[in-house]
Amino acid sequence: MSFSQGLSGLNAASEALDVVGNNIANSQTVGFKSGSIAFADVFAGSQVGMGVQVSAVNQSFTDGVLGAGTGSLDMGISGNGFFRMENEAGRIFYSRNGQFKKDANGYIVNNQGMFLTGYQATGTPPAIPSGAPVGPIQIPDGQMLARASDSGTLNGNLNSGTDVVANTTFDPTDNTSYSYMTQADAYDSLGNKHTINIYYAKTADNQWTVYSNDSSAPTGSYQQTALQFDPSGQLTTKPARLNVQGAAYNGGEPLNFDFDLTGMTQQASDNAMNSPTTTGYAPGLMNGYTVGDNGQIIASYSNGQTQLLGQVVLSNFTNPGGLSSQGNNCWTETPESGQPVTGISGSGNLGTLYGNKLEASNVDLSNEMVNMIVYQRNYQSNSQTIKTQSELLQTLVNLG
Known part of the structure; x- marks a missing residue:
């Protein structure tokens, strides 16, 4: 019986060393999950066991270190x-x-x-x-296809101390007909860039008129909207929108969208507009x-x-x-x-x-080295039981 017990121990220890060897071999394998061996005893209708068997090789799904x-x-x-x-x-x-x-x-x-x-x-x-x-x-x-501008935002401050325009008939070539000018970029359906000129004309205290023109593809007319501010400089015009129209340009569809002016204020400080935004863009690689x-x-x-x-x-x-x-x-x-x-x-x-x-692999090399020593000793001990049983049998033979 000791021969079978020792042999089962040798096989189990050998398989355990295989598991340890596999863990060590994969210690640098990305995402590898280490294995561990589980043993079970063997009985066959007696109080003395018949040895050991490998019941399972389990994997540990604990996290490895993220690098x-x-x-x-x-x-x-x-x-x-x-x-x-x-x-x-x-x-x-x-x-x-x-x-x-x-x-x-x-x-x-x-x-x-x-x-x-x-x-x-x-x-x-x-x-x-x-x-x-x-x-x-x-x-x-x-490439990323172009997107035509279909909305935009204009935010900033208009100087309440600005003089009322001398010429109430708007003419972009006459700087006495407007108080301040900015520009914004927009794009048509093919991604052609359009430069939009925006003019601000103070027409009375707390009252402004804003004009827009597509300078890249002008339609011949200017869109406009009136803005009214209260004494604290807050915009009271609802809704505050400035339409932009442009003619067809280099094969693209005509522009037609609105700028949202809700964020405009009027304070006793310099005219200053934040960078205007539009939803359009040119094609890109x-x-x-x-x-x-x-x-x-x-x-x-x-x-x-x-x-x-x-x-x-x-x-x-x-x-x-x-x-x-x-x-x-x-x-x-x-x-x-x-x-x-x-x-x-x-x-x-x-x-x-x-x-x-x-x-990284979740293999603990220090732990695996210790396990290797333990299983090696286990293997040697099982081989020793076989050797001892052999010597006992030889003694019995010599007695006969």
């Missing part, structure tokens, strides 16, 4: 959750390895070519629609992209704009220990793991996704 990534698509997870990936056959895998890159078609893939999944942004401007399906995320290489801490992939363009491309999702399980290891830092769902719960970073019981981070 700086080296690529723009590197990601790390803190807390619960896995990256959800899909191979070309449509099979779903889960991983904590956040090393991703673009393939030849612009899809985000890992080093094994599996597609990272999430929500793809659609529409103009791009957004993630409610109920969007989860699927591979693609980063388009094309992609400069790069980043992954935000909420999993959103944001592209930046040469026109100074940014655009949402997609959002990475995470999946979690009731029992992550029940997942089936598939190699390449990947797991698959099993009945023991339960069904995945998929959502965006930070929602429900999902952890937080960080851009430009990578999760």
Whole structure:
């Protein structure tokens, strides 16, 4: 009986050393989760055990340390959750390895070519629609299309001490018919830049008239609006809007939008306008992209704009220990793991996704070295029981 006990001990210790060796070998593998071995005794209808058996090899899903990534698509997870990936056959895998890159078609893939999944942004401007399906995320290489200006904002102060204009008939060539002038930029449907001249004429105390003209594609007329201020300098005109009209220019559609002047004030200080804003922009080429801490992939363009491309999702399980290891830092769902719960970073019981981070292996090298010594001694001790049993048998043979 001692031979079988010792042999089972040798096999168990050998498998335990295999687990330790695998942990040490993967101590620098991104997102690797260390394993630990569990033993169980063997009985066969007697009070003396028949030895030991390996009951399970469990994985620890504790977090590894998050360090700086080296690529723009590197990601790390803190807390619960896995990256959800899909191979070309449509099979779903889960991983904590956040090393991703673009393939030849612009899809985000890992080093094994599996597609990272999430929500793809659609529409103009791009957004993630409610109920969007989860699927591979693609980063388009094309330019960002132009957007025509359809609204704007003008904020600032008009000097209450300004003299009333001498000429009440507005003429942009006559500076006595207006008190102050600023300019704003706008864009048409093709991204052609239009320069909008804005003139402010004080017509009476607390009363101003504002004129607009598209100097790049003038229509031949000026749009205007009257502004009324109370004695404290607050605007009382509601709504305070200045229309802008421009003719068709270089093939683009004519401009027609309103500036919101609600933020205008009149105080005894210099005329000063904040930088005007409009919703339009010219076309732009992609400069790069980043992954935000909420999993959103944001592209930046040469026109100074940014655009949402997609959002990475995470999946979690009731029992992550029940997942089936598939190699390449990947797991698959099993009945023991339960069904995945998929959502965006930070929602429900999902952890937080960080851009430009990578999760290191959670292997504790010091602990593994100690385990290696313990299992080595265990192996030697079991071999000694076999040697002792052999010597006892030899003694019995010699007695005969």
